[in-house]
């Protein structure tokens with residue numbers, strides 16, 4: 021506050037910058053725009069990764085890392101797709117239920133009619149579930165939070181009814197295991213599938229017209245409408261992709277363990293998915309966010325869990341830690357918004 | 362009406378011309394952009410002080426520094442001669458400084474009095490004392506000299522009256538410096554007058570007013586002192602009486618400007634109608650017939666609230682029409698939605714950039730290309746290099762000033778944001794271009810650039826419909842003026858009938874003649 025000494029007398033220093041404010045180094049600008057909000061999740065992720073590598077011998081091994089990726093495949097796939105819904109301005113609380121419904125039905129059909137039909141039925145169910153969510157929130161104008169809360173109850177109810185709550189075991193259909201467990205260059209199909217979904221949805225969001233429309237619909241619906249964006253279509257698209265992703269997650273997990281149960285997934289999965297997205301830095305208000313953020317967010321949470329296992333910490337504290345991380349993530353988001361406006 | 366009255370009153374209430382707020386060598390950068398550099402400014406107590414400058418010159422930034430919304434990077438803010446550090450608007454208010462936001466921050470469902478005292482209601486045991494509230498409100502209104510009903514629900518008020526509510530709220534918190542950033546940008550003729558009166562009243566009661574405006578006539582009539590900014594630098598501060606419109610323009614742009622309006626090309630004769638609206642009814646639209654021919658610029662004049670934007674929205678299909686037809690190039694538009702209209706070549710520059718236009722977090726480029734993405738895509742895949750180039754060309758044509766087109770559009774100054782919306786419409790290569798207040802908040806220099814573009818579009822055979830509350834703008838641009846009143850066509854003026862008086866008469870028809878306020882809100 022005391023820099024005035026020499027400047028005060030020299031009111032005009034125009035010749036310093038004859039070219040006006042346009043002439044600025046790209047570096048400082050890039051730093052500002054990609055501000056620390058981007059770094060918000062990357063830095064803790066790297067720190068945690070390094071800390072775990074140092075403190076735990078078995079952490080930085082190919083098998084442990086691949087194991088994490090394999091275990092997280094369903095969550096990653098669903099979280100990445102749910103990111104589309106959040107950016108489009110909605111929220112989907114029914115992914116856990118859709119996951120369970122698809123898993124159970126797919127397993128039952130596989131047992132009775134073969135693996136191929138099982139998979140097709142499971143995927144179709146997920147797509148239909150997503151379509152229903154999308155249509156209810158757009159054409160019937162029901163807030164997506166409430167709409168998917170309701171459909172979550174319905175879907176999980178159906179799953180429980182169809183399976184009578186029993187564990188469906190696929191020992192007579194070992195082919196089902198191939199979906200996730202086949203190895204390709206030393207890496208399981210579950211991971212390859214996850215990678216494929218991440219890349220496809222990442223490109224969809226950042227490089228296609230529909231991706232732009234998703235951002236627009238969630239960022240400012242009225243403006244998007246006036247600019248000719250078909251908001252209903254875009255929102256339904258996001259929910260449908262999400263339903264399909266939930267089904268794929270259910271099928272992959274069924275294939276990993278060769279069994280399915282209606283009580284798996286559910287709200288726990290839904291909350292895990294949302295936590296991953298929010299910790300990654302995608303705003304729950306819509307219109308902003310990115311796929312890579314969600315990937316890092318989900319993996320960050322997975323690393324925390326893995327760390328608790330490897331370091332032999334009391335798992336009771338794991339939930340508390342996750343809660344704190346979520347609060348910090350949401351808090352920094354709110355704070356950075358305050359600072360920027 | 363003139364500046365002398367206010368300055369005399371100010372001199373009477375404040376002994377000597379003591380300064381209230383002083384800025385000393387204030388710097389403020391946003392990342393790479395130097396919004397203010399080495400600005401020295403002093404605001405005299407009791408004066409009406411205007412800030413002028415091009416879009417992006419730093420006017421809003423300067424106002425926000427004084428209002429405590431942002432902190433300077435270097436330099437000092439002094440209040441009553443003592444250095445002050447304003448961390449928040451609350452700090453500023455504690456020193457008597459309040460700002461009236463451009464996007465008003467009122468609770469629409471509450472009454473005027475409730476809004477004024479929101480958060481500071483007289484209470485007893487958790488209950489609001491209605492009678493005390495009323496008494497305090499009446500005292501305040503009497504002191505301010507406004508006429509406002511305590512019980513009116515804010516959502517029913519016009520913008521000018523809402524601004525009064527904001528001002529009352531500031532006064533109720535003992536504000537003595539009131540900052541207004543482009544208060545008249547969203548107002549039409551009579552409301553502009555009302556706001557001007559408010560400023561006069563405030564000045565007469567010894568309050569200090571700092572306001573930003575692109576309307577130089579307004580600046581010259583209202584202000585005692587004018588400060589010109591250019592590229593974040595102070596050009597000069599001086600008495601308004603010593604300035605003229607052209608001296609202000611020269612200070613702002615660093616060059617002189619010829620006429621504001623481009624030469625009007627002849628109205629095309631015998632060109633086919635491109636936009637034909639007949640019997641159109643929609644919320645706020647009560648049976649409108651309208652035809653715009655290829656190459657023609659038609660002005661839609663009228664008061665704010667007359668239904669002009671509603672007509673635009675109904676044409677576009679954004680508001681559901683209950684009756685009537687819209688045809689483009691002789692083909693009727695069925696299954697109406699903005700998507701359909703856009704595909705048939707109808708593009709709109711919406712009136713409100715915040716609500717109807719922008720995606721603040723998205724880049725300038727992406728904001729500009731949203732409505733025309735298909736033109737840059739193979740199937741659904743966007744060819745980003747093509748997109749960037751096309752956007753850059755149009756953004757330059759509409760004189761958007763941004764460090765880079767990849768910055769979020771929210772980092773642009775208000776006028777530049779407006780121009781991005783104009784770029785969006787142009788990128789659609791429309792055959793019908795509807796521009797709703799296309800120059801709201803745009804500086805004099807860029808205004809001309811936008812007018813040139815409208816004329817150029819018309820020259821290419823586009824049917825142009827310009828909605829504007831600025832009568833000079835409508836008269837200066839349009840081949841034909843259609844005056845709208847209560848959602849109907851009140852008059853259609855051609856050639857020599859197109860006069861300020863004729864437009865006002867038609868716009869006001871029910872009211873008595875002498876009440877017609879001269880529209881002072883003209884750009885030059």
Ligand SMILES: Nc1ncnc2c1ncn2[C@@H]1O[C@H](COP(=O)(O)OP(=O)(O)OP(=O)(O)O)[C@@H](O)[C@H]1O
Nearest residue numbers: 391396416417418419420421422772773774775776
């Ligand atoms: N939050 C922000 N982030 C980045 N840059 C900003 C921000 N706010 C302002 N700027 C930049 O600072 C400069 C000055 O902006 P400012 O809003 O003060 O202009 P202005 O004179 O009010 O213009 P206008 O007449 O268009 O309202 C512009 O170059 C603008 O892009």
Ligand SMILES: [Mg+2]
Nearest residue numbers: 420421774775
């Ligand atoms: Mg501004």
